[in-house]
Amino acid sequence: MKREFDAIVVGLGALGSGAAYWLAKRGANVLGLEQFEFGHARGSSHDWSRIIRKSYFTPAYVRLAKDAYAAWDALERDSGEHVVFRTGGLDIGPYDGAIALSTYAESMRTCDVYFEILDASEIRKRWPVWQIGDDVHGLFQPDSGIVAAERATAALRRTATTFGAVLRENAPVTTLNADGDEIVVEAGGERYRTGKLILTAASWTPRVLAYFGMRIPFEVTKEQVMYFQPRDLGGFAFGEFPIWIWMDDPSFYGFPVFGELDAVKITQDCGGKPVDPDTRGFEEDTQITARVTEFVRRRLPAAAGPVVRLKTCLYALTPDRDFIVDTLPAFPNVSIAVGGGHGFKFASVIGRILSDLALAGRTDADLSALKIDRPILQMSDPRKTYML
Ligand SMILES: Cc1cc2nc3c(=O)[nH]c(=O)nc-3n(C[C@H](O)[C@H](O)[C@H](O)COP(=O)(O)OP(=O)(O)OC[C@H]3O[C@@H](n4cnc5c(N)ncnc54)[C@H](O)[C@@H]3O)c2cc1C
Structure with a gap:
């Protein structure tokens, strides 16, 4: 029929x-x-959360991101459901890191998106949980936040x-x-x-x-996110701590406390191995765990408590x-x-x-x-x- x-x-x-x-x-x-x-x-x-941000590396993506906020607004009006939560977003990394903050700043300037450039002392003052030296800088965009995925x-x-x-x-x-x-x-x-x-x-x-x-040409990788239970939740509270991306290779990113657990989601971007989506497993990738844990201990030591939840997820990647x-x-x-x-x-x-x-x-x-x-x-x- x-x-x-x-x-x-x-x-x-x-x-x-x-x-x-x-x-x-x-x-x-x-x-x-x-x-x-x-x-x-x-x-x-x-999973509960995804980063949403206007901070992107080309003006075309920045414009698309501005339109995405408007389109989520339409869904919120039609559904009565709150799905986008603004936390502010910090792109952070070494001045000589693999990902140049200047590209992101330039794209946002082109599209009239407000942002702030922060040096290390300002970052430490606003979010004391960051353990960084003066070789690190950041870019803060207040509209960034979380889509409740x-x-x-x-x-x-x-x-x-x-x-x-x-x-x-x-x-x-x-x-x-x-x-x-x-x-x-x-x-x-x-x-x-x-x-x-x-x-x-x-x-x-x-x-x-x-x-x-x-x-x-196409590749699927099995990625993994980890929820760390901070020793002290205070510095990572929703409304105080922003979403953040560590702009270097490897690149890491994370969230304030959000979702059903008193824990912060932190992981590596693109740290996973290629898989077939039909035969992939759901097991922990211990190499990602090691890299992320080492980063957390070094840069956000107050978050370095036990991992209370670990989830795998697929990246569908064009080259x-x-x-x-x-x-x-x-x-x-x-x-x-x-x-x-x-x-x-x-x-x-x-x-x-x-x-x-x-x-x-x-x-x-x-x-x-x-x-x-x-x-x-x-x-x-x-x-x-x-x-x-
Ligand atoms: C760990 C992780 C973290 C991420 N973080 C972010 C982030 O912070 N911010 C962000 O913007 N993005 C993030 N992403 C990326 C984002 O989540 C994805 O780009 C997005 O979810 C892709 O949605 P999709 O609908 O294309 O894919 P999917 O959710 O995979 O949907 C595709 C669907 O197609 C179905 N399907 C396939 N073949 C068939 C078929 N023959 N018949 C019927 N159904 C079929 C599948 O079952 C699947 O449900 C992240 C992704 C991962 C894995």
């Missing part, structure tokens, strides 16, 4: 849920299909349903076939037909692209770590988004852009750096640059 929809979304993590929300909000008859149960822990969007994704799905979307869990898409201007989708024992298809399959992107004869947000060159009715291991904060606006592409065939957003046919994605074995 065939059922017809204006748009079908494949994959209901943060990005696909964002697309379903905006499509339904704009009146489309939309079906969303998720291979596992909603909110599962086998992809990229689970699982709650936000659930709110996107719930609100999409309120606007009329049909969302199915445990419905793996097993076949995608172009049939003239339409796509026939087989999932969970059903066949559907749609005019517009949206691919938000993250770590499973190579598999869904293969249905359209496309291949891109330049830029997103893909585009339509497929040979199939303009198929759009795709991949979040490159830093996409959660943008799920709201990427969902809106995907709905623009599906419903209007165009968008005002600047997607020039995020195209699926950009040169690096045409190479068979390009150099990988995962530092943000």
